[in-house]
Amino acid sequence: MSDQQFEPKIVGFLCNWCSYRAADLAGTARIPYAQNVRIIRVMCSGRVDPTFVLMALSQGADGVLIAGCHPGECHYIEQNYKAMRRYELLMHALRPFGIEPERVRLVWASAAEGQQLAEAIDKMVADIRKLGPLKWQDNWNENGERLEALEAIAKEHQEAMEVCSHGH
Amino acid sequence: MATEKGKLAIYWAASCGGCEISLLAINEKILEVDKAFDIVMWPCAADGKVHDIEKMADKSIDVCLFNGGIRTSEQEYMARLLRAKSKVLVAFGSCAGEGCIPGLGNVSNREEMFELNYLKCPGLDNPKGVVPQTETEVPEGKLHLPLFYDTLKTLDQTVEVDYFLPGCPPEADRIWDAIVAILEGKLPPAHSVIGENSTVCDSCKRVRSEKKIKSFKRTWQIIPDPEQCLLEQGLLCCGPATRAGCGALCPEVNSPCIGCYGPTDGVHDFGARLMSAVASVIDSQDPDEIRRIIEEGIPDPIGTFYRFSLAKSLLRRSRQNGHHATPATQEATL
Numbered sequence: 001m002s003d004q005q006f007e008p009k010i011v012g013f014l015c016n017w018c019s020y021r022a023a024d025l026a027g028t029a030r031i032p033y034a035q036n037v038r039i040i041r042v043m044c045s046g047r048v049d050p051t052f053v054l055m056a057l058s059q060g061a062d063g064v065l066i067a068g069c070h071p072g073e074c075h076y077i078e079q080n081y082k083a084m085r086r087y088e089l090l091m092h093a094l095r096p097f098g099i100e101p102e103r104v105r106l107v108w109a110s111a112a113e114g115q116q117l118a119e120a121i122d123k124m125v126a127d128i129r130k131l132g133p134l135k136w137q138d139n140w141n142e143n144g145e146r147l148e149a150l151e152a153i154a155k156e157h158q159e160a161m162e163v164c165s166h167g168h
Numbered sequence: 169m170a171t172e173k174g175k176l177a178i179y180w181a182a183s184c185g186g187c188e189i190s191l192l193a194i195n196e197k198i199l200e201v202d203k204a205f206d207i208v209m210w211p212c213a214a215d216g217k218v219h220d221i222e223k224m225a226d227k228s229i230d231v232c233l234f235n236g237g238i239r240t241s242e243q244e245y246m247a248r249l250l251r252a253k254s255k256v257l258v259a260f261g262s263c264a265g266e267g268c269i270p271g272l273g274n275v276s277n278r279e280e281m282f283e284l285n286y287l288k289c290p291g292l293d294n295p296k297g298v299v300p301q302t303e304t305e306v307p308e309g310k311l312h313l314p315l316f317y318d319t320l321k322t323l324d325q326t327v328e329v330d331y332f333l334p335g336c337p338p339e340a341d342r343i344w345d346a347i348v349a350i351l352e353g354k355l356p357p358a359h360s361v362i363g364e365n366s367t368v369c370d371s372c373k374r375v376r377s378e379k380k381i382k383s384f385k386r387t388w389q390i391i392p393d394p395e396q397c398l399l400e401q402g403l404l405c406c407g408p409a410t411r412a413g414c415g416a417l418c419p420e421v422n423s424p425c426i427g428c429y430g431p432t433d434g435v436h437d438f439g440a441r442l443m444s445a446v447a448s449v450i451d452s453q454d455p456d457e458i459r460r461i462i463e464e465g466i467p468d469p470i471g472t473f474y475r476f477s478l479a480k481s482l483l484r485r486s487r488q489n490g491h492h493a494t495p496a497t498q499e500a501t502l
C-alpha cells in the first residue's frame with residue numbers, strides 16, 4: 001500500500017453537549033471534513049479516562065481525539081479542566097513510549113463550532129497521514145525464532161532423558 | 169502419611185529472588201507448609217530436577233507458586249511445563265503478575281540491552297566484542313543458550329494463570345492467608361487476585377484535606393509532615409491507585425507508596441488509573457502552567473506511573489524503531 005492510500009483510524013470521544021453537536025452541525029450544514037473519526041459520544045470530556053485513550057491506541061487506532069466544551073463552559077462545571085490536566089499528564093507519559101503528540105489531541109468546540117471542529121479533524125487526519133500507521137501491537141512481535149527456540153529446549157531435554165535412561 | 173500430602177512447586181523466572189525470601193518470611197509456618205505438601209521443585213531452596221517434572225503426569229502438582237516474568241525462551245518453556253503439570257498455578261509477586269522492575273526493560277529491546285551490557289557499559293573488558301549467541305559450536309557438539317526476548321511478558325500473557333498474589337514482594341501475612349485459602353479450598357473465583365480490593369489510601373492513617381498542589385516534590389527535596397497526606401504535600405504517592413494489602417507500609421514511614429501491590433480489580437492500566445488520581449490534585453486551570461508543573465515534577469513518567477506494571481500495561485512496551493518481521497498471529501500457535 002502506498003502512503004497516499006493510508007486512511008488513519010481515529011477514535012473520537014466527543015462531549016454530548018458541545019462537540020458532538022458541533023459534529024452534527026458540520027454534518028447537517030454539509031461542511032466537508034475527513035471521515036476518519038469513529039465518534040463515541042460521552043457525557044463530558046471529564047468522562048474520558050486515560051485508559052480509553054490507551055485502549056484505543058493499543059488496539060489499532062492511529063490517533064485519538066478528545067473534544068469538549070470550552071474552558072468555563074462545561075455543563076458539569078469544572079470537569080473539562082480535569083480533562084485538560086489528565087490530557088497533559090497522559091501526553092507527558094506517552095512521549096517516552098514513542099507515541100507522537102500529533103496522534104492524541106484535545107480540542108474545544110462549542111455546539112456552534114461545526115466549522116472549527118471540521119478543521120481540527122482535517123488537520124489531525126493530515127498530520128497522522130504524514131506520520132503513518134501506528135500498528136501498536138506489531139511492537140510486541142518477538143525477535144528471532146521464538147517457537148524454534150522453545151522446541152529446541154523440549155528436544156534437548158528429551159535427548160538428555162534418553163541418555164539418562166540408557167545409563168540405568 | 170506421605171500419600172496424603174499434596175505436591176507443591178515453587179519456581180522463579182525473571183525476578184530478583186525477593187519473592188523467595190518473602191516466602192521464608194512466613195517463618196515457622198513454613199513447617200505447616202511442609203506438613204501439607206511435598207516440595208517437588210524449588211530451585212532456590214530445595215532439590216527437584218526439570219526432567220523429574222517432565223516425567224510427571226499432567227495436573228499432578230497441586231499448587232505451583234511461580235514468581236518472575238518471562239524474558240527468555242527457557243522461562244517460557246518452564247512456565248508452559250509447570251502450567252501443564254499443575255492444578256493451580258499462582259502468579260506469585262509483582263514480576264509474574266505485572267512484569268515489575270524486570271518489565272521496565274520493555275522501554276528497550278534485546279539489541280539495545282546487549283549493546284549496553286556487553287559492549288558499551290563503562291568498566292567492561294570485552295575487546296573482542298563477544299555478545300551471547302543462542303548457539304555455539306564446541307568440539308563436543310552444539311551448545312545452546314535460551315533466546316532473550318525483546319519484550320518481557322507477564323506469566324498470564326504466556327500461560328493461563330489461576331490466581332495472582334500481588335506485591336513486591338508479597339507480604340508474609342498475605343502469603344500465609346493465600347496458603348490457608350488454598351489448603352482449605354476457600355479460593356476466590358478463578359483468575360482473580362487473592363487479597364483485598366481496597367486501596368493503600370484506604371489503609372493509610374494520614375489526613376487528607378482535599379488540598380491541591382502547585383508543584384511536585386522529589387523525596388529528597390522535602391521532609392514531609394508526618395500526619396498529612398503525602399500526595400497533598402507534593403510527593404507523588406501511588407496510594408490512590410494501589411491495592412491494599414501491605415498496611416500502607418511506605419506512607420507509614422514518611423515515604424510515598426510506589427505502587428508495588430498493583431491495581432485494584434477491574435483496572436486495565438495502573439498508570440492510567442494513577443494519572444487520573446494525580447490529575448485531580450494539580451492546582452491549575454492553565455494548560456501552560458499544568459504542563460510546567462508536570463514536566464518539572466515528573467522527570468520519569470514511565471518509572472513513575474508504570475514502575476511495577478509496564479509489561480502488563482495496555483501498551484506493554486515502548487515503540488521499537490524497526491518493527492520485527494514475525495507476524496503477531498504466530499504468538500497463539502504453540
Ligand code: SF4
Nearest residue numbers: 369372397398405407
Ligand atoms: S496518597 Fe499516599 S499518603 Fe495520601 S492517603 Fe493515599 S497512601 Fe496515604
Ligand code: SF4
Nearest residue numbers: 414418425426427428
Ligand atoms: S505502601 Fe505501596 S509501595 Fe509500599 S509496600 Fe505498600 S503497596 Fe508497596
Ligand code: FES
Nearest residue numbers: 015044068069075
Ligand atoms: S459537558 Fe462538555 S466538556 Fe463537560
